[in-house]
Amino acid sequence: MPREYDEKRDFIRITVDSDIKFSLAGSGQEENGKVTNLSGRGMMFIADRSLVVEDRVEVRIHPENDVTPPLHANVRVVRVNKLRHADGYEIGAVIQEILDD
Structure with missing residues (x-):
């Protein structure tokens, strides 16, 4: 089926609804949020507080089902x-490094 739009991204976004835990690099203070989409290069998540563009953040996503790996x-x-239309902030981030648990 042909696409009716031009995909300008290297990776297709996948809509997800999963909890995320995140912390500013070096802070050790973990916060909770909700991931709304993922791609091979980045993600979008909702957080209660604002972050700053260029912030480095460590993230952990543990989906509720086993179909998607953590x-x-x-x-x-x-x-x-x-x-x-709600409290919170939409955060767009680029994956810099995949970490081992």
């Missing part, structure tokens, strides 16, 4: 948007 990675924040 992810432990260092990411770099590339976009932060205040949610319009």
Whole structure:
């Protein structure tokens, strides 16, 4: 089936609804959020507080089912948007390094 749009990304985004734990690099203070999409290069997640573009963040995603494997990675924040119709922030991040548990 032909696509009716031009995909400008190297990797297709996959919509997900999974919990994420994240902490600023070196802080050791873990926070909770919700992942909304993933790709081979990055992710989007919702957090209660704002982060700053270029922040380095360690993330852990443990899906509720076994279909998707867990992810432990260092990411770099590339976009932060205040949610319009809810409290919180939408955080766009690029995966910098996949970590072993």
